[in-house]
Amino acid sequence: MVRLNVIYTRTGDAGETGLGDGSRLPKTDPRVVAMGDVDETNCTIGLARLATRGASDATLASIEATLARIQNDLFDLGADLSLPRQPDEAAGKALRIAPSQVEALERAIDDLNARLEPLRSFVLPAGSAAAAALHQ
Template sequence: MGKRLSKIYTRTGDDGSTGLGDGSRIAKDAPRVVAYGSTDELNATVGMVLACEHVPDPVREVLTQVQHDLFDLGGELCIPGMAMIHDGDIERLEQQLDGFNTDLPALKEFILPGGGMAAAQCHLARTVCRRAEREVVTLSRDEEVRPQAVRYLNRLSDLLFVIARVLARASGHGEVLWQHERRKKPAS
């Protein structure tokens, strides 16, 4: 285990810089910091899903593992050249996604975010995941980023969508479908 923080504030970031895991310093708004910051935010939003009541144990187990993965991914993004997310992690997400999706009805319409608190929080996590993915892609244009990082976030956003559907159904709220026909056509 690396250094332990005995003092939380260091004042070293007062100049607008932050330290990476390899000891180098970069601007707090650098694409690398933005990417791992959004990954950290994503982890917090997954924690919000887990804080909701009535999250089924299989979902709870998967999302707890996801939190550990996201911590690893943040470390990978914070330490240039580090490899902590692997193909097996992505394959696991795909298997979990397939497993949860098996019992869901086929989609015929878009779903609005909602379906109870846990499902709504999961939809929020999904959107934060998509943003984190975009920011990792942005980072990869200028710096080395392993493709597993982008692939993991891409699969995770799909998994979060499916879990939101599972949670909406489990809560009894059900899914709210987008009603594209709700707009009346203007009279000619």
């Protein structure tokens, strides 16, 4: 288990952020933006899980495990993004997203979409807290 005693780095803020290998990039760099997007997505799924955990609605309750797995995969993706791949990197040296994780997500999407009626109009983000969070 990762244990963090402090969450600040004291490296200052000159418009840069540090990566896992110690290198620094501007906060506007696409890699850093992607890392933020992954974190925000993980938070949004966490909000949806608050509404699916223990839900009396069977459909909501049924996606709890899928959302938990997606959160773990997003954490792995954040780790992958935070450590630039080295040209001579040995397989398994760093945590990298595996094709099997992408394939599992695609299967989950296909399974969930198969249960839906065809859309006949745009959907507003409402109906349940989970639906609104996932719509985001």
